[in-house]
Amino acid sequence: MNSLALIFGPILLAGIMGLIGRKADTLGKYVALGLFSAMFLYSVDLLTVLPVKGYYDLGRFLIVAPFDFALTLQVDYLSTVMLILTSILLLLVTLSSWTMKAPSRYFALLILFSGPIFGVFMSTNLLWFFIFWELTLIPMFFLIGIWGAERRIYASVKFFLYTHVASMLILLAFFLIYHQSGSFDMNLIKESMLTTPILIWWLLFIGFAVKMPIFPFHTWLPDAHVQAPAPISVLLAGVLLKMGAYALIRMVILMMPEQSHHFGSVILVLGLITLFYAGFMALYETHLKKMVAYSSISHMGLVTVAISTMSYSGLGAALYEMIAHAFIISPLFLIAGFLHHKSGSWQMEDMGGVMQKAPYLSALFVLAGVAALGLPGTMGFIGELTILISAIKHYGLSLMIVALGSMVGAGYMIWTFRRVVYGEMSKTVEKSDFTMNPIEFLALVLFAIFILFFGLFPSTLFDVINMAFTSFGGIQ
Amino acid sequence: MIGAFSLLFMSALFSLGLHRTRQLKSFAVVALLSASYFIYFPAPASISGFATSNAVTLFEILLLIVVLAIILHEEEELTITQTLFITAGAIALLEARTLVSFIISFEALSILSFVLVSHIKNSIHAEGAIKLFIAGAIATGLLLLGTALYLIGGGNLLEPFSLHSSTLSLIGIFIILMGVFYKLTIVPMHGWAADTYAQIRPSHAAILSALVKTVVAIAAFRLFAPILAEQSYFSLPLLVTLSLITMTLGNFLALFQQKIGRILAYSSIAHAGYILLAFAAVKSTFASTGLLYMVIAYLFMQTAVFLTLDILRNRYAFQTLNDLKGLAKHNPLLSFFFSVQLFSLAGIPLLAGFMGKAVVFYAAVDAGLWYAVLIALINSALSVGYYAWIIKHLYFDETTQEHKPLKHPLVILSQSILLLGTLYFGLFASYIFIVGKSF
Numbered sequence: 001m002n003s004l005a006l007i008f009g010p011i012l013l014a015g016i017m018g019l020i021g022r023k024a025d026t027l028g029k030y031v032a033l034g035l036f037s038a039m040f041l042y043s044v045d046l047l048t049v050l051p052v053k054g055y056y057d058l059g060r061f062l063i064v065a066p067f068d069f070a071l072t073l074q075v076d077y078l079s080t081v082m083l084i085l086t087s088i089l090l091l092l093v094t095l096s097s098w099t100m101k102a103p104s105r106y107f108a109l110l111i112l113f114s115g116p117i118f119g120v121f122m123s124t125n126l127l128w129f130f131i132f133w134e135l136t137l138i139p140m141f142f143l144i145g146i147w148g149a150e151r152r153i154y155a156s157v158k159f160f161l162y163t164h165v166a167s168m169l170i171l172l173a174f175f176l177i178y179h180q181s182g183s184f185d186m187n188l189i190k191e192s193m194l195t196t197p198i199l200i201w202w203l204l205f206i207g208f209a210v211k212m213p214i215f216p217f218h219t220w221l222p223d224a225h226v227q228a229p230a231p232i233s234v235l236l237a238g239v240l241l242k243m244g245a246y247a248l249i250r251m252v253i254l255m256m257p258e259q260s261h262h263f264g265s266v267i268l269v270l271g272l273i274t275l276f277y278a279g280f281m282a283l284y285e286t287h288l289k290k291m292v293a294y295s296s297i298s299h300m301g302l303v304t305v306a307i308s309t310m311s312y313s314g315l316g317a318a319l320y321e322m323i324a325h326a327f328i329i330s331p332l333f334l335i336a337g338f339l340h341h342k343s344g345s346w347q348m349e350d351m352g353g354v355m356q357k358a359p360y361l362s363a364l365f366v367l368a369g370v371a372a373l374g375l376p377g378t379m380g381f382i383g384e385l386t387i388l389i390s391a392i393k394h395y396g397l398s399l400m401i402v403a404l405g406s407m408v409g410a411g412y413m414i415w416t417f418r419r420v421v422y423g424e425m426s427k428t429v430e431k432s433d434f435t436m437n438p439i440e441f442l443a444l445v446l447f448a449i450f451i452l453f454f455g456l457f458p459s460t461l462f463d464v465i466n467m468a469f470t471s472f473g474g475i476q
Numbered sequence: 477m478i479g480a481f482s483l484l485f486m487s488a489l490f491s492l493g494l495h496r497t498r499q500l501k502s503f504a505v506v507a508l509l510s511a512s513y514f515i516y517f518p519a520p521a522s523i524s525g526f527a528t529s530n531a532v533t534l535f536e537i538l539l540l541i542v543v544l545a546i547i548l549h550e551e552e553e554l555t556i557t558q559t560l561f562i563t564a565g566a567i568a569l570l571e572a573r574t575l576v577s578f579i580i581s582f583e584a585l586s587i588l589s590f591v592l593v594s595h596i597k598n599s600i601h602a603e604g605a606i607k608l609f610i611a612g613a614i615a616t617g618l619l620l621l622g623t624a625l626y627l628i629g630g631g632n633l634l635e636p637f638s639l640h641s642s643t644l645s646l647i648g649i650f651i652i653l654m655g656v657f658y659k660l661t662i663v664p665m666h667g668w669a670a671d672t673y674a675q676i677r678p679s680h681a682a683i684l685s686a687l688v689k690t691v692v693a694i695a696a697f698r699l700f701a702p703i704l705a706e707q708s709y710f711s712l713p714l715l716v717t718l719s720l721i722t723m724t725l726g727n728f729l730a731l732f733q734q735k736i737g738r739i740l741a742y743s744s745i746a747h748a749g750y751i752l753l754a755f756a757a758v759k760s761t762f763a764s765t766g767l768l769y770m771v772i773a774y775l776f777m778q779t780a781v782f783l784t785l786d787i788l789r790n791r792y793a794f795q796t797l798n799d800l801k802g803l804a805k806h807n808p809l810l811s812f813f814f815s816v817q818l819f820s821l822a823g824i825p826l827l828a829g830f831m832g833k834a835v836v837f838y839a840a841v842d843a844g845l846w847y848a849v850l851i852a853l854i855n856s857a858l859s860v861g862y863y864a865w866i867i868k869h870l871y872f873d874e875t876t877q878e879h880k881p882l883k884h885p886l887v888i889l890s891q892s893i894l895l896l897g898t899l900y901f902g903l904f905a906s907y908i909f910i911v912g913k914s915f
Contacts, residue, residue: 011826021808064906066913067762067835127834131825138824141864145872153872157864164860168853171834175841175849 010115155227211244230337271304353425479514604675622651682782723749765912773832802875
């Protein structure tokens with residue numbers, strides 16, 4: 001019953017908070033903090049009960065006899081890692097939204113988001129997976145549309161429509177799977193049951209590629225990320241994109257290994273294009289947050305390359321890089337959003353010399369930046385190195401070009417430091433007041449601690465990550 | 477059927493005497509509740525040509541609940557009486573099993589709906605009412621022409637359609653179907669619907685677009701499903717094409733409207749396309765379940781949005797999207813009701829609209845129509861464009877106008893009933909799946 005409460009409890013709680021309205025203004029963030037801590041403890045606790053191989057059952061609910069519509073909740077190491085990551089990010093997002101305006105509605109929506117996202121990672125019934133997948137759009141639509149920047153309405157409607165259309169391909173694929181195999185249970189579905197596996201593979205791949213996002217389906221992301229309030233950009237990058245990668249691993253690579261082998265080169269090439277295209281776009285951008293958004297897409301390109309190897313080491317590296325990406329890109333988004341909030345400008349040429357005005361903030365920005373370009377000692381280095389090794393192991397030395405991706409990364413990051421953090425102090429920066437709420441600053445510090453800790457002691461994370469993929473048979 | 481029908485009919489007659497008294501509404505509520513008792517415990521006697529089934533019983537009870545919500549909302553006395561008459565006619569049509577009982581109940585329902593809209597107050601109402609009347613007359617003409625051909629071809633009025641009819645009879649059957657499509661607003665028989673739904677009183681439009689349409693859909697499915705399955709060589713391409721054209725055109729035209737009423741009217745036409753997809757998928761074992769689910773979901777959400785529109789028009793004099801700007805600030809409850817139902821129409825999960833579409837679309841995939849489902853899914857996704865656009869006006873825009881918040885208890889109760897239906901059937905599917913097989 002516990003697991004069901006974690007999914008539907010937040011939805012009910014959000015409804016209650018919405019009804020109470022403004023009277024819950026001061027209480028909202030504490031309720032959110034309490035709920036997300038409970039979710040964090042619950043998902044960490046799952047680690048102790050998980051079996052080495054296969055799923056841990058959390059129950060079957062809402063059984064419909066003639067149709068396989070039962071809400072089956074099961075977790076394994078892969079989903080538990082995602083649950084822990086999600087709950088940590090939700091906690092940190094709550095901290096960094098401490099001074100958000102209209103807090104009761106904001107935190108009600110944040111809580112509304114937390115229920116379905118847990119459902120996505122827990123449910124092994126394809127139809128329910130889809131239901132939760134779609135449900136995460138509603139709170140995001142409102143969060144971007146109400147709290148976003150100048151072009152928030154365009155961005156939120158585009159985000160909603162674009163990802164919703166892509167989801168329809170996923171739904172059609174699930175229907176075809178059910179029609180051909182007679183089951184929505186992702187553990188029972190085998191590729192050999194399907195009569196049109198190629199069609200299903202492409203529908204699923206495109207559907208998930210939009211969420212990842214993989215070139216050429218990435219165009220919704222720069223708009224949504226730039227216009228969203230900074231903490232919501234963190235959720236978009238840290239949770240929503242990871243949802244796409246998780247689904248790609250689980251439902252494309254692991255559920256349909258033969259077709260994925262067959263089309264492995266498609267994933268690889270699109271991953272490489274995403275890596276370089278987004279990297280060069282980031283190099284070209286003068287809009288600070290857009291630069292961060294493109295850097296985020298570029299990192300997801302790396303994840304895609306790692307996934308395309310379909311090897312034990314490659315998937316492990318992909319999962320590590322997904323976590324690293326969440327911790328690295330989030331402080332960059334938060335600081336970019338904060339600089340815009342205080343200085344009123346998005347353009348890098350208006351900034352410069354932030355270091356002199358806000359040294360601690362700048363130090364954190366530089367730390368996250370060098371982690372993004374893969375400096376040893378940070379999470380970014382381990383992630384990129386393991387991906388490089390697994391790619392070369394699988395495809396041969398030609399995949400050395402992945403390393404060039406990091407060099408492009410170094411290019412745009414260091415140039416951004418030069419334009420924003422160092423250099424002469426600009427007039428805009430001189431006028432602005434960069435004092436930050438201590439709790440929001442605490443969130444940034446926590447992100448920095450994660451980046452350094454798992455960068456210096458990657459084995460603590462790899463112990464769990466490796467478990468995620470040992471439990472699957474059939475992968476070399 | 478006799479019990480509920482005669483009870484509703486008699487109480488509608490009796491309610492005429494209660495006009496200008498305070499008891500009318502409570503009398504109507506009592507009549508509806510006792511009618512649902514008679515439906516749940518049917519009398520052993522029955523009339524030939526009418527038969528009920530588990531699916532119909534479930535739908536009738538839900539229909540009475542929705543009518544209850546309409547009556548709680550309604551303030552015009554004539555409309556309350558007319559609603560009771562229409563409900564009686566609807567119950568007769570739902571249980572019709574032969575062509576003659578179908579035609580009689582269908583015509584009764586048509587005439588009752590003309591009477592409903594005949595309470596004309598201005599020229600805008602008049603245009604909508606006249607268009608409904610003309611379309612209804614054409615539908616009747618087609619129905620009778622088809623029946624005549626069916627009889628000449630050797631058909632029997634007093635039995636369900638024979639599966640081995642002559643060619644002439646088959647032509648007659650398809651002409652009858654076209655007449656029925658007028659009521660279902662299938663393109664190209666939809667011309668009247670947008671004007672009528674948008675220009676008559678929204679609470680009347682709720683009855684016409686939600687209640688009458690769903691009842692006709694179920695009755696037509698019961699009558700035509702065997703013959704459509706038998707003649708699938710001809711009916712399948714016809715129904716798939718009409719269904720796809722209807723939903724695409726409805727969604728496409730809805731995108732460009734400024735008036736809220738017109739957006740909802742075109743959305744109703746688009747939903748007729750989804751309903752027709754269940755007819756096309758008739759070979760699948762899930763087709764009847766899909767139709768039942770779609771129709772139940774549509775009944776709740778469509779009634780709710782048109783009743784909301786009624787509130788917006790009558791209490792706040794809103795007409796266009798621009799009037800809606802920033803409504804959520806002053807009127808959070810009404811905006812909440814409205815946006816949940818709109819999300820349900822858009823097919824967002826955990827609401828009845830999603831499940832309705834999902835089951836219909838699965839039935840179509842099951843019948844081998846996956847390419848049609850792809851178009852339908854893209855349609856449904858793009859329809860989010862205009863639903864989300866309404867919600868954008870409600871929540872994202874700022875306003876300088878002040879509006880009094882909605883505090884009318886009966887209206888809130890009626891909206892809550894409809895919301896409960898939308899939420900319940902979004903989550904609990906099993907009962908519909910159980911009764912959906914016995915159509």
